[in-house]
Amino acid sequence: MTSNDTAPSRLSRKDYERALEPMEVELDRLARWARHVGARVAVLLEGRDTAGKSGVISAIAKVMNPRQCRVVALPAPTERERTQWYFQRYVPHLPSAGEIVLFDRSWYNRAGVERVMGYADEAQVQRFLGQCPRFEDLLVEDGLLLRKYWLTVDQAEQEARFAERAADPLKRWKLSPIDLEARLKYAEYGRARDAMLAATHTARAPWTLVDFNDQRRGRLTLIRHLLDSLPEHEVPEAPLALPPLPDAPQRERFDGPLKPIDSFSD
Template sequence: MSKRAPRMKRKDYEAALAPMQTRLADAARWLQASGRRLVVVFEGRDTAGKGGAIGAISRHINPRQCHIVALPKPSDRETGQWYFQRYISHLPAAGEIALFDRSWYNRAGVERVMGFASASEVQQFLAQAPTFEQLLVDDGILLFKYWLCCDQAQQEKRLAERLDDPLKRWKLSPMDLASRERYDAYTQAREAMLAATHTAHAPWTLVDFNDQRRGRLTLIRDLLDRLPDTHIDAPALAYPSLDGPPRKERYGVLKPLSPFRVD
């Protein structure tokens, strides 16, 4: 078995990412000009790297155009709706992008494994999801679905980092801890999901995210390759010279804060 490549250095990652982000900005401009709609679904195990991939894609796109959808657990009212209903309101309008940090596939994953959905509800979802996605594609939405793969050893390492880092602690939930003993159950749920919902009109793409930097580059490159030719020149903007010398801002003076003690 060949050894895994060493973790990608940040400078190499940033150098490879920069031209891709320029192409992503071009794609956003094309979407606005054409009125097309883009939906990208990010699924995967806890700590796989969904948030980092979404951040890399959205970093240089107008947040009024590119919406990140990361829904909390459903409310009492939402649990009484058609399952897909809460997601429909977050689909993009003309010229917009929706990046789903987890999606309707919660039912096939965490809800199945953790017992939040019955077996019949899961089977109904697996039967309905391809039809739901066919409706989206038929209406002209560009739909891409990515599953971010992460080995259990990497998952454990990342969970431990979240536990030890106060800036990452918010990412560690009781649900994450409860999921640690269910790695195999999540694998079985994923395989059943792929078998039922990997379709010609909305296929899944699995990406190795054991090295998150390499994984982001692989995912973004695939996304860009699957979009139509999107280059549109930015509109020319007149930028005349100012009349007279530039004005200076006036600054007030703040008094220093009084010293304080923390006992």
């Protein structure tokens, strides 16, 4: 879906938070279920620059134990990693039993940014497109719960987000020289995406496209789909009761050579 005259209006923050709250409870249940049954869940978040990957990852991860839910956002490969089998650097980051791993970009870099920006030649890209379905088939066959999402964003909306980042000192770090160069290659990225989807959308590891022109609505759509796509994850939970303290509550001690700094005052 792309933005058009019939697209729903932008979701307000109040409506977004109201809709997200019950999903956060379900995400907590999902995490407890994964730990209880030893499930391995890998969620791949892909899309153009500014699509909203970091935002939806934060929305999912913030209600989970960081020791159980990991976010993987790998830097550029090292010289050594460039000589390895392409998928090799990603395998150590796959989830173990009870873990949920959110990939902020993944092995699909080869089909996207590496192809468009010339970091991989055509032979490497075609080899990737041929091997990727087999690689993912082995993961799913071994029991990995793999979910792949592409976050769609129209060029006009992408431009607005680039402008916002450029104007906001707290967001300017998100704009790298590569991002600025890639901004001019919207059509090229679209052709690369279409080739990637055609080669790697399989029955065992399908792609799901989510409209992220409205990022709040997109987050809710993606999280709802993720929750519904996984097995029923209700796990009975024993009530937790805190026993009373044996003594009166104590204050933290500040005596000795170390002194606390003055408290902030406005």
